[in-house]
Amino acid sequence: MSSEVRSGVSPRRPPPTAPMGQLRYRVMLGLVLLGLALLVGRVVILHVVDRPFLQGQGDARTLRTDPLPAHRGMIADRHGEPLAISTPVVTLWANPQDVPEDPIQRARLATALGVAPSTLDERLARYADREFMYLQRRMTPEAAQRVLALRVPGVYRQDEYKRYYPAGEVAAQLLGVTNVDDVGQEGLELAYQSWLSGTPGLRRVLKDRRGRLVRDLEVLREAKPGGELTLSIDQRLQYMAYRELKAGVAEHDADGGVVVMLDARSGEVLAMANQPSYNPNDRAGLDPQGLRNRAIVDAYEPGSVVKPLAMAAMLDAGGLSPETLVDTSPGWMRIDRFTIRDIRNYGELDLAGILEKSSNIGMSKLVLRFDEPVVPQLYRRLGFGQAPGTGFPGEATGEVPAPVRWSSSQWAALSYGYGLSVTPLQLASAFTAIANEGRRVPPSLLRQDAPVQGEQVISPEVARQVLDMMDEVVEPGTGARRAEVPGYRVAGKTGTVRKTGTGGYQEDAYRGFFVGIAPVSDPRIVVVVMIDHPRGDAYYGGAVAAPVFSRLAGSALRLLDVPPDQTVVEASP
Incomplete structure (x- = not known):
């Protein structure tokens, strides 16, 4: 009898083969490699195949085309003295869905706009299912800036022009008037509407998801002001x-x-x-x-x-x-x-x-x-x-x-x-x-x-x-x-x-x-x-x-x- 048997110690055998373990190992490795392949493939698809589509979708959510307002042409007397001119104003608008329901913020906004908080709440509720409403038209830039300084979410500005008549009532019936959109309604303002009205321009801008302007990118079309009209009138x-x-x-x-x-x-x-x-x-x-x-x-x-x-x-x-x-x-x-x-x-x-x-x-x-x-x-x-x-x-x-x-x-x-x-x-x-x-x-x-x-x-x-x-x-x-x-x-x-x-x-x-x-x-x-x-x-x-x-x-x-x-x-x- 051998010495190993005599000493009571079992003889050493080679380790048994583990076919199940090896299979598990290979499956896991294959899954990892497959996942990596799918990930790489997806990256390739996103960056190569779907790149134009995704780029367009991203731009649609960040790039905007905004109008550039064109001021209406001046009406002057025979010596060039202004009888009707256009001055820059600001129109404030809001997305009712983004305006917070915080009563304090709404009260501050209403005060800055010069309206009662209840009136503002009623208007916001009336336009709650829409994304646009006017807050106030044709404000002076200073008054509009006081409102914008509150930084109320959902409140934005739009630059426009307003007609001003230096002579006031003296030549009112002759000159006529324009409406809130600066379109002639009476008198010479109506008669020469096509000549006096300007052609708005276009600019491309970058905005965030809330619609706030981030950066001007380029001017697509310059705004063309309206033509000037020289009257026979001596002021x-x-x-x-x-x-x-x-x-x-x-x-x-x-x-x-x-x-x-x-x-x-x-x-x-x-x-x-x-x-x-x-x-x-x-x-x-x-x-x-x-x-x-x-x-x-x-x-x-x-x-x-x-x-x-x-x-x-x-x-x-x-x-x-x-x-x-x-x-x-x-x-x-x-x-x-x-x-x-x-x-x-x-x-x-x-x-x-x-x-x-x-x-x-x-x-x-x-x-x-x-x-x-x-x-x-x-x-x-x-x-x-x-x-x-x-x-x-x-x-x-x-x-x-x-x-x-x-x-x-x-x-x-x-x-x-x-x-x-x-x-x-x-x-x-x-x-x-x-x-x-x-x-x-x-x-x-x-x-x-x-x-x-x-x-x-x-x-x-x-x-x-x-x-x-x-x-x-x-x-x-x-x-x-x-x-x-x-x-x-x-x-x-x-x-x-x-x-x-x-x-x-x-x-x-x-x-x-x-x-x-x-x-x-x-x-x-x-x-x-x-x-x-x-x-x-x-x-x-x-x-x-x-x-x-x-x-x-x-x-x-x-x-x-x-x-x-x-x-x-x-x-x-």
């Missing part, structure tokens, strides 16, 4: 016209009024004022009636102010001279079924006397001498019954009756200003023919840099004759004496018209007109003044409209540096 004359009109309306407790001043040579509108007016920079409690530019969009029966035009038509037709005499006795006459009256019996009058006394009888007897409708024909050549062509929204055409409607009484009425309607702008434009030796120039609201030719509508001789007659109308002792301008010869004509109502002409409601040309020796301005429904004893055009013309024309001629053409005399009482 200094506009202020004068508005001041004198407002004073005249207040003095006579009138419903309103209009002033139009044209450059007699070019037809450019130097001033156009309306009453009542409004402040376009603060439209709280705005009366819609104040929006109307009555000088262009409202037509009125002109009355006696058109008598010089009717006289020009008859003189130009031939058969009359300034020395022609007309017997207006006994101060009234019957035509068809109507009675025409003068204030009193003026007896025999020459043509200048007919204009000075404003004789309806004289005008009627003159016009009935003609077989042809010479008066309405000239009215049409002067632009009555047609759009003035200024481009102003809603400009009225007025009305001259069609020939088939004319009877003898209508024919007569047209000669003294009844039976037709014109706008104050049309009326002023018509009188440029008297100021320009028979050549009418069309009105323009834009500055004219090239000479304006106009249209010859009556002979130069007739135009001078009528201008001289109108010069005699504005003399001491006449009804238009209050239109005198010290140092200057003035040609003018008054008119007083009854307003119409539901039952025809009203007994106690009038419009007072005055048309003036100055100076007579070399006409530079044509002015129309209308005072609507003056209350009290003074309601004639010579009493309510002529003084407005006198003050305005005197200031305007001095401002335009027009030399006096008359020896200064003491003003008539």
